[in-house]
Each structure stands twice: as C-alpha cells, then as structure tokens.
Amino acid sequence: MRKAVVDWLALLGVWIMVLAVPVVVLGGLGVLVWSVLDDDEGLQELSDLHRLCGKNHEGFGEAAPYGGGGPHPLVLFAGGTDLPAHATDGQNGKPTPKDVQLVACASRPARASDRVSESCTYVGGETDSSGFGGSVTIDQYPGKVDVTVYEARTGRPVDEFRLSGPDKLKCESAVLEGTKSHDVITVPSTSDYVPRLEEYVTENAKP
Template sequence: MAEFARRNLWLLLAVAVAVAGSAAWHLSTGPERVDWLPPRTTGQDWYPVCEGTAFTRAAAYRGGGPHPIVIYGGIGAGAGASVDPDKPPSTWRPGTPAQVRLVSCAEPIGERGGLEEVASCPKYARRTVFSYAPAGTAPMYRTRYLVRLLEARTGREVRRFEITGADEVCPANPPQRTFTLQTGILPSQYRAVLAPYVEGPAR
C-alpha cells in the first residue's frame, strides 16, 4: 500500500512539473517576433499583428500622443462610413511604416455577429458584362464586435472593447452570391473608444 502511494505521488509530481513547464513555455514564447517592417501602411500589411505577430522594428508605444494607428475590421459595406462626420483626424494615420505604433483589430462576436435583423437590402445579379438586374433582397444583421488594441512592436494587448456596429446603410453594389450583411463600425465609434490611447499618453 505504501509502495502504491509512493508511485502515485511521483506520478502526480511528474504531471505537475509537465503542466508548469508547458505554461512557462507558452508565457515565454508570446507573439511571433519578426525583425522587419511591412512595406506599406495600407492594405493587409499590418494584419499579422492581429494574428499574433510583433514587428520589432515598429515604433515603440510610449510617451505622449498622437500614436499612429492602423485599423482593421468592422467597416460596413454601406455608405454610412463615408458620410460619418466625426472621423479620426489625419494625425492618426501613419505616414511611413516606421511610424506605426498601434494596430486595432475587430472581429464579429457570435453567429453572424448578431441575430437582430435591422434592414433588408437589395441584391443584384449580373445581366451583362456591364449591367445588373434586381435579384431579391438580403438581410442586414446588427453586429457586435470584439475590438482589440495592440502594440505593433510587441504584440501586447493594450485594451479590448466590445462595440455594436452602428452603420446600417445598405451597400450600393452588394455581392451577387449568397452573403450575409452586417452592420459596421462607424469612424466616429472608433474615434470615441480609441482616442484616449491614440491621442493621449501611452498606457
């Protein structure tokens, strides 16, 4: 009986050591670090930060603002964003890749990002090379997003928010195939939640 207890004790200790070692390995590895900069500040060049990459040559997020930022996700397909009067100022936009300090990443939460239908938008099918014909309607769903604010240089999460997209304008040219429309995040919504981190001192 004593021998059985001793064997089980060693087994439990071995499992505990393995678990602790695994946790320490994950904590020490963190984001994938790359020693170069994306060539542009537009397009998907900085999206890898949203997926766990840290660009170690990016500018450090420290000191006073503004802290140039690249924003991904949550932009609606409609015209709501283009007519939104309270857009982030030009000082938020990085002029060169070396100026990027922050990356904001938005992803829908849950199935279709939300279940409440807020609009019925027209959709079209291609009739000729240059023209389309009405082809029914498609629902637009009110969508809630998880927005993560990340430091580009380290991959550190500075803050996270949940935002319900307020852009409920139907797109002028929706996709022809089966699709789901979601309300998007307006520029003014981004400005409201990100301004303290972009314009103020680093946190």
C-alpha cells in the same frame, strides 16, 4: 507587393485613403485608410503591420516604442466600414511604418443577436415555379465587431473593446432585378471607430 490605386479623402479634418479592404491609420492628427495586399517579413509599408492581426500577433522590433504621453500613431485593420464618398481636404500626412506604435485589429462583423431587427420586402424580384414574379425579403440583424489593440513593437495586447452596428437600417426603396432573399448584418461606421481609437492616440500610454 502590388501597387495600390488610392483616393485621398478627409474625415473630421484628418487624412483618409480608401481601397476595397480598408485600413484606418490614426497618428496624432491623422487618419488613413487603405488596403492590405501582402505580408512582408520586414517593416517597409504600413500594410506590413497587418502581421500583428495574425494568429501569433508577431510584432516588429523596429517599430517605435509605446510609452509616455501621446501622440501614439495607430493603424486599424478592419473591413466593412462605412467610408465617406466625399470629404474636404486634410492637412496631415501619414506616419512612416516605423513610427507606428499601436495596431488595432477588428474582427469580422458578426450577429449581436439572432433577433431580426428589420425585414424589407420587395415585390417582383424572384420568380416562383410558375414563372410569375414573387417577392424578395432582406432580413436585418444588428451586428458587432470586436477590436483588439496591440503594441506594434512587441505584439503585446494593450486593450480591447466592442463596437455595435445600428439596430436597423432604413429599407431601400428598390433592389436590383434578380436579387434573391438574404440576410444582412449591420456594421459600425467609420465615425464609430474614430473616437474610440483617438483615445489610444492622444492619451497617456496604457500599462
């Protein structure tokens, strides 16, 4: 597995480690975010738990059993989260891979509606056939992400829920030169994921 370069941040008093493809880990008092690089057959790294998000949702027999009262350490594999650029120091470390009881898998963001919620138009971006500056339009669509929570040891689905992105975002004041017209999907932020996943960490185990 390639070595990951990480930055430690903290959000709401919990640990966050950030890379390009985020993974959020909640374990009692902690949240951790990092990148998935490879799948290994054994449970050596937290990123190995990504196997449960595959087609067969194959669990790890060496993972901690899920049951009783919390905390139930949980790992979320999700892309497209709005991670913070700055945060204060946290006081909690990451769980070991075999301590994790739950794995949450988020789908790729998709349109929640075919309705354009906002159009942002900029002058002077693309050029028309005569070579003069034209306009660029960026259409926004409200997005959605489906999250399924699995038991790490067995791969059994425990629960599922849906998160919605904002209806629309404020148009940027400018875009980079050369930008072409395109569509964007709004996505849930990290602050949307955390309270929903904390329920699974802190509450009694679901049957």
